[in-house]
Amino acid sequence: MEPGGRGPRDVAALLAPGRCRVVGVLNVTPDSFSDGGRWMAADAAVAHAQAMVAAGADLVDVGGESTRPGAQRVGADEEARRVLPIVERLAAAGVAVSVDTMRADVARRAVQAGAVVVNDVSGGLADEAMAAAVAATGALFVVSHWRGHSDVMTSRATYTDVVADVVAELAAARDRAVAAGVPAERVVLDPGLGFAKVGEHDWALLRSLDRLRALGHPLLVGASRKRFLGALLAGPDGAAPPAPERDAATAAVTALAAHAGAWGVRVHDVASSAAAVRVAAAWADPAAERPG
Ligand SMILES: Nc1nc2ncc(COP(=O)(O)OP(=O)(O)O)nc2c(=O)[nH]1
Secondary structure, eight states, X not given: OOTTSHHHHHHHHHHSSOSOEEEEEEEOSSOOTTTTTTTOSHHHHHHHHHHHHHHTOSEEEEESSOOSTXXXXXXXXXXXXXXXXXXXXXXXXXXXXXXXXXXXXXXXXXXHTTOOEEEETTTTOSOTTHHHHHHTTTOEEEXXXXXXXXXXXXXXXXXXXXXXXXXXXXXXXXXXXXXXXXXXXXXXXXXXXXXXXXXXXXXXXXXXXXXXXXXXXXXXXXXXXXXXXXXXXXXXXXXXXXXXXXXXXXXXXXXXXXXXXXXXXXXXXXXXHHHHHHHHHHHHOGGXXXXX
């Protein structure tokens, strides 16, 4: 973890009881499904991250490789070149930063640059060195449900009982991480919406957050702008609205997930989900939101 000791304090703050965390998405990629190319310039990326913090983001998740179905993999050097300077600048500015990577070396270097969370959509499966690398850093480890890279994930979207299967496979990924040295209390789980899942699977998992939470870890939900929301909002012609027009639906999922006890939500539009989190908190306990 960062020699200055920033990390443990940030990790403790992120795990402390409180409202559902809002994780702002910062894709420094040319091809992310909803905002590819917008934040490739470092100054634009840093400004957008600061704007997300101002809008209520508790954490900024910096990713340098699109994981959308069919995406081409990015080389390790290019991924590092994209994310590390941004991680360093944001951490130096006091922003709590997560690195969205499937590579142990990128994760290690990002934590050295000041990241306090390693967010691995593969749950440690894509790089067998990942869990041990995270264990050595003191960072929080987000372990998502995953069944393979973008080129195969669609073909693997078959389940006997998607909730039972995802719970079992997530538990196995968690167990692998703990066996590699990551303390269980530093593991956050994520159902991996859209990863080897079709819309009915995503909805089934959202309806069953309680069964995912029963695994005993904070739960991160990444529904923002995803295909299952586009399908829900499709017009009479069946055409889904473009990804940036799915933020209202994303905020509704945020409110419901927060109310169901999610630890955090990973979103592109922070302001709407930050408001949704506050609505959920006030709904649960009016005193929670009394000003002052
Ligand atoms: N923990 C977690 N991380 C994630 N990272 C990327 C994406 C995909 O969304 P996005 O980053 O916007 O798209 P792309 O992968 O095309 O960059 N989804 C998740 C998610 O659901 N959970």
